[in-house]
Amino acid sequence: MNDWLNLLIGLAMGLNLVALGTGRLPSLIRVAAVQGMVLGIMPLVIEHELRVMVLVVAVATVVVKGFVIPSLLRRAMRAANIDRDLYPLIGFLPSLLLGAAGMIGAVVLASWLPLLPEHHESLLVAGSLASVLTGLLLLVGRSKAISQVCGYLILENGIYLFGLLLIHSVPLLVEGGILLDMTVAIFVTGIIVDRIQRAFDSLDTRKLTVLRE
Amino acid sequence: MKELLLILVPLVAAVLAALWPNNRTRPWFLPVAGLVHTLLAFGLLLYPPEAPFHAWFGCDPLARAMLPAVSLLFLGCSAYGVPYLQLREERSNRVFVPAFLAALGLMSAAHMARHLGVLWIATEAVTLSSVPLLHFNNTPRAFEATWKYLLVGGTGIALSLLGSFCLGYASLHGGGTGDLTFTGLMAQGAHLSRPWVLIAWVLLLIGYGTKMGLAPMHTWKPDAYGEAPGIVGAMLAGGVTTVAFTAVLRVRAVVEAAGAGMVANRTLLVIGLFSTLVAALFLLSARDFKRMLAYSSVEHMGILSLGAALGGVGLWAAFFHVWNNSMTKGALFLSAGNIRRAAGGRTVDEVSGMSVATPRSAVLFVTGLFAVTACPPFGPFFSELLIVKSAFGTGHGWAAAFFLGCLLLAFFGLTRVVFAIVYGRPRQTARKMDPRFRETLAVIMPPVLLLLLSLWLGVATPEVLRQSWTAAVQQLSPTP
Numbered sequence: 300m301n302d303w304l305n306l307l308i309g310l311a312m313g314l315n316l317v318a319l320g321t322g323r324l325p326s327l328i329r330v331a332a333v334q335g336m337v338l339g340i341m342p343l344v345i346e347h348e349l350r351v352m353v354l355v356v357a358v359a360t361v362v363v364k365g366f367v368i369p370s371l372l373r374r375a376m377r378a379a380n381i382d383r384d385l386y387p388l389i390g391f392l393p394s395l396l397l398g399a400a401g402m403i404g405a406v407v408l409a410s411w412l413p414l415l416p417e418h419h420e421s422l423l424v425a426g427s428l429a430s431v432l433t434g435l436l437l438l439v440g441r442s443k444a445i446s447q448v449c450g451y452l453i454l455e456n457g458i459y460l461f462g463l464l465l466i467h468s469v470p471l472l473v474e475g476g477i478l479l480d481m482t483v484a485i486f487v488t489g490i491i492v493d494r495i496q497r498a499f500d501s502l503d504t505r506k507l508t509v510l511r512e
Numbered sequence: 513m514k515e516l517l518l519i520l521v522p523l524v525a526a527v528l529a530a531l532w533p534n535n536r537t538r539p540w541f542l543p544v545a546g547l548v549h550t551l552l553a554f555g556l557l558l559y560p561p562e563a564p565f566h567a568w569f570g571c572d573p574l575a576r577a578m579l580p581a582v583s584l585l586f587l588g589c590s591a592y593g594v595p596y597l598q599l600r601e602e603r604s605n606r607v608f609v610p611a612f613l614a615a616l617g618l619m620s621a622a623h624m625a626r627h628l629g630v631l632w633i634a635t636e637a638v639t640l641s642s643v644p645l646l647h648f649n650n651t652p653r654a655f656e657a658t659w660k661y662l663l664v665g666g667t668g669i670a671l672s673l674l675g676s677f678c679l680g681y682a683s684l685h686g687g688g689t690g691d692l693t694f695t696g697l698m699a700q701g702a703h704l705s706r707p708w709v710l711i712a713w714v715l716l717l718i719g720y721g722t723k724m725g726l727a728p729m730h731t732w733k734p735d736a737y738g739e740a741p742g743i744v745g746a747m748l749a750g751g752v753t754t755v756a757f758t759a760v761l762r763v764r765a766v767v768e769a770a771g772a773g774m775v776a777n778r779t780l781l782v783i784g785l786f787s788t789l790v791a792a793l794f795l796l797s798a799r800d801f802k803r804m805l806a807y808s809s810v811e812h813m814g815i816l817s818l819g820a821a822l823g824g825v826g827l828w829a830a831f832f833h834v835w836n837n838s839m840t841k842g843a844l845f846l847s848a849g850n851i852r853r854a855a856g857g858r859t860v861d862e863v864s865g866m867s868v869a870t871p872r873s874a875v876l877f878v879t880g881l882f883a884v885t886a887c888p889p890f891g892p893f894f895s896e897l898l899i900v901k902s903a904f905g906t907g908h909g910w911a912a913a914f915f916l917g918c919l920l921l922a923f924f925g926l927t928r929v930v931f932a933i934v935y936g937r938p939r940q941t942a943r944k945m946d947p948r949f950r951e952t953l954a955v956i957m958p959p960v961l962l963l964l965l966s967l968w969l970g971v972a973t974p975e976v977l978r979q980s981w982t983a984a985v986q987q988l989s990p991t992p
Contacts, residue, residue: 413705415685431674438667447663454670461677468690469629469680477633477673484636484666487643491658498652507656510735 301420303344308426308460311337312402315433318453319398320391324383326445328372331452334430335364338459345466360459363482368452371489372445376502378496385503386503389440401432423464430457442505448485455481514552515561515624518579521548522617526610531543538609539597542590545613546583549620553583553811557980563900566693570650573983575624577831578758580753580912581621584965586616586825588842588958589743595954596743596849603648611644615747622755628676628692635723636669638752645744646736659737661941664732665722672719672759672942675712679766682708697766704770713776716763717783723756726783726817727790730810734794737806738858742849745802749809749845750838757816757834761827764820765988773823780821785911787814788918795925801858802852804929808884812837818915819899822906823989828899829980832973836891839966840883846959847876851933853949860929865938872951874934881930883966885923891969 311334318330339361346353376383387394405428412424434454438447462469462477499506525545532538556571557580563570571579593612597605618641622634646661666857680692686703688696697704722729737745760780767776791811798804812833821832850873855863867874882888886897896919903912969977 409836412711413685413709427674435667438663444659449668451663451666454667458670458674458677461681463675464683465677465680465690468684468688469692477629483640487640488662488666491643491655491662494647495655495659495944498655504659507659510653510656510660 304341305420305422307337307341307344308418308422310428311456311460312422312429315402316395316398316451318449319394319433319436322385322387324376324385324443325373327385327446327449328369328376330450331456332365332369334453334456335368337360339364341460341463342466345463356478358416359478363478364452364456368482368485368489371486372448375489375492375496376445378493385446386442387440388442389436394436394440397436398429398433401436402429403458405429405432418464423460427457427460430454430460431455442503444495444504447504448488448492451488452485515556515575518549518556518568518571518620518624519536519569519617521545521552522613522620526613526617529613530606530610533912535604535606536598536601537707538605539594541609542593542612543587545589545616546590548585549616550580550583552777553580557976563626565695566691568630568693569621569624569716570626571624572626573980573987574758574761577977577980577984578754578834579620579623580963582616582619582754585746585750585838585842585962588962589746589846592846592955592958593743594848595952596741599853599949603650607644608648611641612744612747615641615645615752615864619687619751619755623758626694626762628679628694628697631762632669632673632676635672635720635755635759638667638755639665639723642744642748642752645747646740648741648744651739654739657732657739660731661736664729668719668722668729669720671715671722673716675719675763677717678712678715679763682703682712682770692889694762694766698769701769703945704766706770706772709767709770709772710775713763713767713772713779713892713974717760717779720763721783722758724753724760724813724816725806725809725810726813729785730787730790730813733803733810734803734806737809737845738800738803742845742852745805745849746842746845749805749841753809754834754838755811757813757820757830761820761988768989777821777823780817781908781911784814784817784819784821785914785918786952787811787817787954788915788922789814792918792921792925795922796928798925798929799861801848801860801929802858804926805841805848808844808926809837809841811918812841812884814918815896815899815915818894818903818911822899822902822908824902825904825905826899826984827988828981829902830894831984832898832969833895835893835969835977836895836966839962840880840890840892841964843876843959844880844884846955846962847873847880850949850955851877851953854951855933860932863933864936865934867934868938872956873959876956876963878930878934879963881926882961885926886919888969889967890963891966891973894970894973922968 314334321327342353342357406425409424434450437450522545529541537858563572618638624635625631647658682705684707725733764776788811791807794807816830819826851866854870886892901910
């Protein structure tokens, strides 16, 4: 069971590097979507017996992270008719190097932290920290509003991975509430992206510089 | 179960307001719900309910010490909101009024949340419900501010979720059974895994500190406060920030129970002093009087953080300061809204001589300035004095000196801007003065009443409030 899980986490960590290295907006959206779907099937691998609620959460995660949010972003991208190149604030090579360093750091940090016996062999903590770092890097290192949303998605994916450590102890009601909140957050962000596009005729956040000291 | 009404009444009112067809009468939902909420909150303050040990929601002493202040501020803002929204008939308030009401209900939920996960859900929901409030003006500048709010606030809230998970794992690692209520976590005490508790503290302080607006996570604040309508700015500065402060205090109590209280206090002290310093420096160069209020808010969050770091009397003074901050910030934002409306501009380059154009609001703004910069006999003077005394009493003399220096700089910065716009010759700005704006009683009375409350808190602090603050301090550190 742990091997399957680690394989999926390794896949998610690889996708982090793809996200940092890609220069095109559509492929960044696709990477975030695939990573979301990989995360979505993890609860099925972790749980020993299949419960209905776990199945529901897994299906909901795959649908929302893998299809609903990406199609929302793609629609915003098409409506804005923007240039698909990313114009990074932090170059692709430095991003990749930082991402790889972050990944190594995450693995080292995870091995220092005290873990429960059943989590010793798992990559959950390392994968989670690496994804959080990747998300933050994308948030500050890319200038387009949609690519920042992708960064935010990857950041959330990292937190979701960490949440899997607690899957047996957090009440499902709380889990559901968290999932709902995050979905609403992305929807609200999508609406604001749409409004920014109409107001500024662009989604380049470098143009959002009226307000400063 | 009465305390659940504090959450349900505003949420039901929000649904009704969303269904209400008339744009002109819809704003009346605000003061009605606000009044019911205030009566409920003070009823619970006077006749405290029993909070079951493991309940997810409860009007415990900490909630009772803070929530009525938010309630009062909301009542003031909602009374002002009726004439304000009627003045702005050109904008539909079908989203604004329900979102404002929902924010009140969710803030009550966040104040009373006694479960780590529920607290996060409620705080995140408050953030989301305030998004439509921020871009009510529908200008490009408003969208820019909203975007920054979402991005910075969203990242902060995501990190606080990660922190919550870490704290949950600390409990699990210490042999916990998955009870994530704060009482349960505090009962686990020293069994919590220390490295995880420390990681959780850092992440949660960054996360909820972003919501509070502590420097250096305050960058969204000037934009959001500058672009949002006055009533929204007042609610953000006096309501949403207290939600985040409650969250920080609840987490700090767990960290203290786990035996890392010293670390928590030291970080709070440093971040509090840093916030007052950053705010003071930015205030010295501020030119826009609404952004100025945002930096003043950063300063006051720093004061709260400092008070919490000192513990005991300092913490008591921090609760006192929460009330003072809510009342004075409310008065300042509402009178600034009047001036902004009448003058059509917001910077010292565009606006001057408002003592002629809007004499009543100008008097209020100057009085509010003196209140917020802790001049006696207003409330903030007494709470800040108590914090300074407590700092000297606990051997933090240098911190107190540094703090006083920052307050002085902030005073210079604030007075410079306020007097520049109030005195002088009225200027004809490029934009014409709003001809529909009159200084009617409806837009003057709410800030007057909030200022009077601040004065009353300072001159004669009601005994019931003093007791509620003492009870809250006892709840947070059971063994003094």
